Each structure stands twice: as structure tokens, then as C-alpha cells.
Amino acid sequence: MSKDYQYFHDVLVAWYQGEETGSEIRKKTADFLNLEFYKEDFDLFIDALEVAIDEYNDDFGYEWEEYKEYAKDTAPTVKGLCHNIEQVLLKNLEFDEFLDWATWHNIDCGESTSGVFENDNIEEFCLVFLPKNEELITDDVLKKVLPIIQESHRMNKVEFEKKIKSLL
Known part of the structure; x- marks a missing residue:
């Protein structure tokens, strides 16, 4: 093949x-x-x-x-982030593998590609919120974060951060 x-x-x-x-x-x-x-x-x-x-x-x-x-297309998208969260909730993806995927840009300070996140809120969620709060993230938090992620392009950064931080 x-x-x-x-x-x-x-x-x-x-x-x-x-x-x-x-x-x-x-x-x-x-x-x-x-x-x-x-x-x-x-x-x-x-x-x-x-x-x-x-x-x-x-x-x-x-x-x-x-x-x-x-490449400009090597960073998580809203659709991709939602898909990965859904797979974690369905137990088709381990949380650690999700975390590795979502935060891989942190490994070398983002110098391995020119990947551009779909919006600043997705970048904030993947590169700051997840690694900073990984111990506090439960399935319940992931369920509640999904609609926030889906609407992330309509929120300013302050509004987005306030909403996701309120989930913890």
C-alpha cells in the first residue's frame, strides 16, 4: 500500500x-x-x-x-480542540496525551514551527491555562469548557479568561 x-x-x-x-x-x-x-x-x-x-x-x-x-497551520484549532476534549470525555484519549497535544508548542518555546493559533483565546487555553491548571482539570471542567471554546472567537481575552478560570 x-x-x-x-x-x-x-x-x-x-x-x-x-x-x-x-x-x-x-x-x-x-x-x-x-x-x-x-x-x-x-x-x-x-x-x-x-x-x-x-x-x-x-x-x-x-x-x-x-x-x-x-507552516501557519500547525497549531490547535477550535474544531480540533473541541474534538480532542470530546475524545477525552469519551475515554478514547488519555488526558496526558491530550495535554501533550495541546501544549506541544511549549516544549521548545514555540520555536519549532510558525504555527498560528486560530485565535488568542485558544492559544491562552492551550499554552497557559492547561499547563498551569492540569491538576485541577476534571471531566466536569472539560464538559463546561467546551461551549466556551466553541464561542472563543467571539470573546475578548479578558472575558474568555474570566469564564475559564471560573470553572476551577
Whole structure:
């Protein structure tokens, strides 16, 4: 089963934006990428995925790295954040894997890509609120935060922060 670069590009962007979780991608690519093989070597799913794609075709890995360096579409979106939260609530995604996905821009101070968040409130939620409050976030908080995230583009930063902080 041969796949072209665009297929992997779309899979990677879907993960970065949150439209597909690591679990969903593992299932989708199981016939041609052995992501379980890399699971022990990498703490982050995305690292394992990128290495697996590079080993599938090293030209794809190189092309992706070139793209990712200047990409504007490698940050969580409202739709992706809601999808990931819903998957956590459905127990299809571990909270730790959700947290890794939502906060990966913090790992290297955001220097690995030029990813631009869909709005400032999503960036605030992913990069500040989640890591600062991860111990306090329960399923109940996640259920209540969903409608706030869905309307985040209509709120100014102060209003958004007030609403999410009131959930704790």
C-alpha cells in the first residue's frame, strides 16, 4: 500500500490542528506505519509519527520538516480542540496525551514551527491555562469548557479568561 507525500502531510496537519487524535491516526495508519514500534522511544506521539513517516520515505520526512518550519497551520484549532476534549470525555484519549497535544508548542518555546493559533483565546487555553491548571482539570471542567471554546472567537481575552478560570 503506497502513500504519497500529500497523504502524510494531511495526516500530520490533522494531528497538529486536532482534527484527528493519535489514537485515530494509529488505527488509520496501522497497515503501513508501525507506530507501536516507536512508542517506547518517544514520549510524544508526534515524534513517533514523524520518525515513522521519515522511515517510510525519507523524502517525505525532509519535505515535511521544510514545510513545518514555516507552516501557519500547525497549531490547535477550535474544531480540533473541541474534538480532542470530546475524545477525552469519551475515554478514547488519555488526558496526558491530550495535554501533550495541546501544549506541544511549549516544549521548545514555540520555536519549532510558525504555527498560528486560530485565535488568542485558544492559544491562552492551550499554552497557559492547561499547563498551569492540569491538576485541577476534571471531566466536569472539560464538559463546561467546551461551549466556551466553541464561542472563543467571539470573546475578548479578558472575558474568555474570566469564564475559564471560573470553572476551577
